[in-house]
Amino acid sequence: MPKLDFWYDLASSYSYLAAMRIETIAANACIDIRWRPFLLGPIFKTQGWVDSPFNLFPAKGRYMLRDLERTCAAASLPFRLPNPFPQRSITAARITLVALDEGWGIDFTKRAFSAEFGEGRDIGERGVPTSLIAELGHDPERVLSLAESPDNKDRLRSETDAAQKLGIFGAPSFVTEDGELFWGNDRLEAALAWARHREAAR
Amino acid sequence: MPKLDFWYDLASSYSYLAAMRIETIAANACIDIRWRPFLLGPIFKTQGWVDSPFNLFPAKGRYMLRDLERTCAAASLPFRLPNPFPQRSITAARITLVALDEGWGIDFTKRAFSAEFGEGRDIGERGVPTSLIAELGHDPERVLSLAESPDNKDRLRSETDAAQKLGIFGAPSFVTEDGELFWGNDRLEAALAWARHREAAR
Numbered sequence: 001m002p003k004l005d006f007w008y009d010l011a012s013s014y015s016y017l018a019a020m021r022i023e024t025i026a027a028n029a030c031i032d033i034r035w036r037p038f039l040l041g042p043i044f045k046t047q048g049w050v051d052s053p054f055n056l057f058p059a060k061g062r063y064m065l066r067d068l069e070r071t072c073a074a075a076s077l078p079f080r081l082p083n084p085f086p087q088r089s090i091t092a093a094r095i096t097l098v099a100l101d102e103g104w105g106i107d108f109t110k111r112a113f114s115a116e117f118g119e120g121r122d123i124g125e126r127g128v129p130t131s132l133i134a135e136l137g138h139d140p141e142r143v144l145s146l147a148e149s150p151d152n153k154d155r156l157r158s159e160t161d162a163a164q165k166l167g168i169f170g171a172p173s174f175v176t177e178d179g180e181l182f183w184g185n186d187r188l189e190a191a192l193a194w195a196r197h198r199e200a201a202r
Numbered sequence: 203m204p205k206l207d208f209w210y211d212l213a214s215s216y217s218y219l220a221a222m223r224i225e226t227i228a229a230n231a232c233i234d235i236r237w238r239p240f241l242l243g244p245i246f247k248t249q250g251w252v253d254s255p256f257n258l259f260p261a262k263g264r265y266m267l268r269d270l271e272r273t274c275a276a277a278s279l280p281f282r283l284p285n286p287f288p289q290r291s292i293t294a295a296r297i298t299l300v301a302l303d304e305g306w307g308i309d310f311t312k313r314a315f316s317a318e319f320g321e322g323r324d325i326g327e328r329g330v331p332t333s334l335i336a337e338l339g340h341d342p343e344r345v346l347s348l349a350e351s352p353d354n355k356d357r358l359r360s361e362t363d364a365a366q367k368l369g370i371f372g373a374p375s376f377v378t379e380d381g382e383l384f385w386g387n388d389r390l391e392a393a394l395a396w397a398r399h400r401e402a403a404r
Binding site for chain 2: 047057059060062063066067070074167168169170180181182183184186187190194
């Protein structure tokens with residue numbers, strides 16, 4: 001099966017929309033998705049942004065809120081903007097890397113996005129990821145200790161560096177095996193079509 | 203028929219994509235489109251941008267170019283980035299206001315976008331709009347004199363102010379009669395659906 005990399009930041013509102021629908025449409029398209037959490041913050045910093053563009057540019061931020069309300073309603077997804085926005089997603093991202101190794105990373109990702117953007121809970125608070133780990137039947141202490149090991153911290157930094165080298169500047173982003181980059185939940189279908197077309201051409 | 207305002211800057215690459223397809227899909231949706239040229243530059247300035255975000259943020263600029271190549275190919279539209287990008291669109295926008303009054307504004311808009319993004323010609327040069335006016339069977343001298351009258355210049359400023367008051371921060375944007383704002387060529391279908399739904403609810 002052709003592969004498509006799904007790059008997301010757990011603080012990214014439009015990544016929430018993509019995460020909640022990618023499994024079904026990728027299965028229909030017979031594309032294998034690799035879930036790749038990373039951090040947008042360090043990438044924004046190299047562009048001179050110290051905050052989310054949705055905060056730096058208020059008209060864009062107001063629009064995003066309304067657009068998310070409409071788009072989530074159309075997808076029958078609950079939506080509630082968490083406070084603060086954006087959230088500190090570093091702990092959740094580190095946990096996700098561990099969980100992906102152990103086979104429950106997709107469940108954790110979706111549960112974290114639902115808590116954050118469906119229920120408006122603060123995933124930057126250590127207590128929320130802790131309770132989500134337990135909800136999913138794992139030992140929070142063990143998982144957090146792996147998540148915060150020096151090796152795992154390095155790994156998240158490497159993934160973020162890899163995202164930047166691929167030209168990623170926002171989330172969600174999708175990258176095909178031949179290096180085509182697609183940005184935004186709205187481009188998911190185009191990314192899947194590209195991955196399928198490339199496979200057919202081989 | 204319900205109305206939808208189509209706000210565009212003649213320098214905006216994604217407005218080219220929207221302009222070339224809006225007539226057909228709006229006709230199928232039974233929505234009346236009001237074509238409203240404006241200038242993004244003054245709005246960008248209030249956000250602290252002195253250039254297009256596609257130039258200020260190089261990764262985003264590189265992505266836009268590739269995304270336009272792919273999206274235009276999928277729509278069977280020619281694409282060639284003009285130099286400089288973005289173009290100075292003020293003269294073309296003033297002409298469009300005059301042409302819209304006279305009933306040939308949509309033709310002029312599409313011809314200007316094709317010259318700019320299909321052929322890579324510089325519409326900021328006075329010679330290009332002049333030749334397009336003539337191509338469309340009008341007298342360039344007469345039209346340019348109306349376009350550059352103080353009243354018409356004021357009108358373009360008023361339209362740009364109106365766009366900003368509506369919360370517009372990018373182009374293309376679509377605004378329904380009940381004030382819903384949709385941003386980007388990718389949101390055209392959602393804007394038409396909103397306009398139709400609103401009409402059905404009356």
